[in-house]
Amino acid sequence: MALTKEQIAQRIARELQSGYYVNLGIGIPTLVANYIPKGMDVVLQSENGLLGMGPFPTEEKVDADLINAGKQTITILPGTAFFDSAYSFGMIRSQRIDLTVLGAMEVSENGDIANWKIPGKLIKGMGGAMDLVASARNIIVTMMQTNPKGESKLLSNCSLPLTGKKCIQRVLTDLGFYIIHDGAFHLVEIAPGVTIDEIKAKTLGKLVVSADLKTIEV
Amino acid sequence: MNKVVTNADEAVKDIPDNAVLMLGGFGLCGIPENSIAALIRKGVKGLTCISNNAGVDDFGIGLMLKTRQVKKMISSYVGENAEFERQLLSGELEVELIPQGTLATRCMMAGYGIPAFFTPAGVGTEIADGKETREFDGKEYLMEYAFKSDFAIVKAWKGDTAGNLIYRGTARNFNPMMAMAGEITIVEVEELVAEGELDPNEIHTPGIFVNRIFKGEKYEKRIEQRTISKQ
Numbered sequence: 001m002a003l004t005k006e007q008i009a010q011r012i013a014r015e016l017q018s019g020y021y022v023n024l025g026i027g028i029p030t031l032v033a034n035y036i037p038k039g040m041d042v043v044l045q046s047e048n049g050l051l052g053m054g055p056f057p058t059e060e061k062v063d064a065d066l067i068n069a070g071k072q073t074i075t076i077l078p079g080t081a082f083f084d085s086a087y088s089f090g091m092i093r094s095q096r097i098d099l100t101v102l103g104a105m106e107v108s109e110n111g112d113i114a115n116w117k118i119p120g121k122l123i124k125g126m127g128g129a130m131d132l133v134a135s136a137r138n139i140i141v142t143m144m145q146t147n148p149k150g151e152s153k154l155l156s157n158c159s160l161p162l163t164g165k166k167c168i169q170r171v172l173t174d175l176g177f178y179i180i181h182d183g184a185f186h187l188v189e190i191a192p193g194v195t196i197d198e199i200k201a202k203t204l205g206k207l208v209v210s211a212d213l214k215t216i217e218v
Numbered sequence: 219m220n221k222v223v224t225n226a227d228e229a230v231k232d233i234p235d236n237a238v239l240m241l242g243g244f245g246l247c248g249i250p251e252n253s254i255a256a257l258i259r260k261g262v263k264g265l266t267c268i269s270n271n272a273g274v275d276d277f278g279i280g281l282m283l284k285t286r287q288v289k290k291m292i293s294s295y296v297g298e299n300a301e302f303e304r305q306l307l308s309g310e311l312e313v314e315l316i317p318q319g320t321l322a323t324r325c326m327m328a329g330y331g332i333p334a335f336f337t338p339a340g341v342g343t344e345i346a347d348g349k350e351t352r353e354f355d356g357k358e359y360l361m362e363y364a365f366k367s368d369f370a371i372v373k374a375w376k377g378d379t380a381g382n383l384i385y386r387g388t389a390r391n392f393n394p395m396m397a398m399a400g401e402i403t404i405v406e407v408e409e410l411v412a413e414g415e416l417d418p419n420e421i422h423t424p425g426i427f428v429n430r431i432f433k434g435e436k437y438e439k440r441i442e443q444r445t446i447s448k449q
Contacts, residue, residue, distance in 0.1 A: 047319075048247070048388050049244070055447050056447040057445075057446065058448075063387065064389075064439035065387035067247045067442070068388075070443065071245035071298075071442040073443065082388060083390070084385075084391060084393070084422075085244065085319075085395070088319075089323065092319060093319065093337065093338070120307075123296065125294050126318070130317035130339040131317045134339045135338055161344050162342060164342065164343065165342030166342070
């Protein structure tokens with residue numbers, strides 16, 4: 001069975017360590033916040049300008065001056081700090097962020113990523129994604145392995161405009177966990193019940209199945 | 219030093235057609251909503267707006283898009299605005315999309331008096347086309363320029379009559395850099411107090427960067443994504 005979005009988030013959460021400053025992108029990455037182990041000291045950064053993001057507010061605590069990078073209302077925690085957006089990207093570019101999790105439309109076997117633009121269609125912009133992928137040293141991309149048409153998002157070359165070049169080393173999809181090096185997707189973990197044949201059928205880029213392949217615990 | 223003007227209309231009265239404006243805010247958070255309303259009343263046209271986002275269809279900069287006052291947007295993310303997308307795809311509106319950190323730093327550098335800087339964001343992508351690159355310690359960087367703008371329009375929480383400013387929560391976002399970067403900086407605040415009433419230790423933007431300040435008549439502070447937890 002392919003992983004659900006929640007199971008993807010749970011698997012990512014196992015990468016967290018106490019003391020980490022973490023930036024979670026919009027979509028599946030946001031769900032990771034729900035699975036931070038109790039008692040683990042992890043600080044969430046939101047690139048609009050805060051460290052120490054808390055959960056969504058109750059109705060009475062909603063504050064228009066308190067939002068995350070996805071423009072959602074949030075709360076603060078003991079120790080929260082506010083700052084401007086230049087400071088925020090200073091933290092990102094100077095590699096203070098220990099783990100960055102973001103979504104993508106396509107990833108290539110060389111570690112290129114495309115996640116901001118579909119020519120002639122949807123125009124949204126890159127937000128902070130180009131800054132994040134260009135600077136962060138520990139990035140995990142999370143996405144479904146195929147697009148809604150069933151086509152692989154793990155490619156030899158990205159077909160969409162790039163967000164960053166040769167900057168992605170790890171990808172977790174609903175089917176497997178891949179490490180990118182030497183021009184290939186190295187499958188190191190596979191979702192329970194998913195076959196290598198299915199992975200092969202849904203990976204257009206170069207695929208190497210690790211000799212030490214593990215099953216993702218769910 | 220007294221920088222106070224009576225209201226939003228007075229503050230924006232000399233903004234001419236085709237001006238380049240910086241507008242503070244992230245999403246709808248910390249936007250100069252009273253100044254935007256005054257720009258619409260004034261009907262100034264052909265504006266270039268440097269702002270992280272373009273508002274939504276019926277609030278923020280989205281209101282000025284509807285009235286066709288904006289010629290060009292310079293933003294990092296514009297995904298929540300259908301009118302923006304329509305005008306862009308039909309060629310009525312020009313847009314320059316740039317990475318958020320680059321946008322913030324281009325504002326900051328303008329305020330710091332530094333003409334250009336190098337950033338890794340966008341190397342190897344279409345936004346690097348035609349830009350000078352340089353290698354430092356084996357890594358490639360793009361040269362980006364400080365913005366030039368005629369007016370910066372920012373929103374702060376509290377300000378004093380001398381233009382010293384304090385922001386609140388994540389409504390700070392792009393406002394402090396833009397406040398430093400405008401040829402003329404216009405500030406609207408929720409609370410305007412006399413000189414001496416703000417704690418100097420808490421001031422984020424010193425008044426030297428501010429040319430005009432006024433108390434906004436009303437703040438709707440619309441929320442884009444009201445997310446609630448049940449507990």
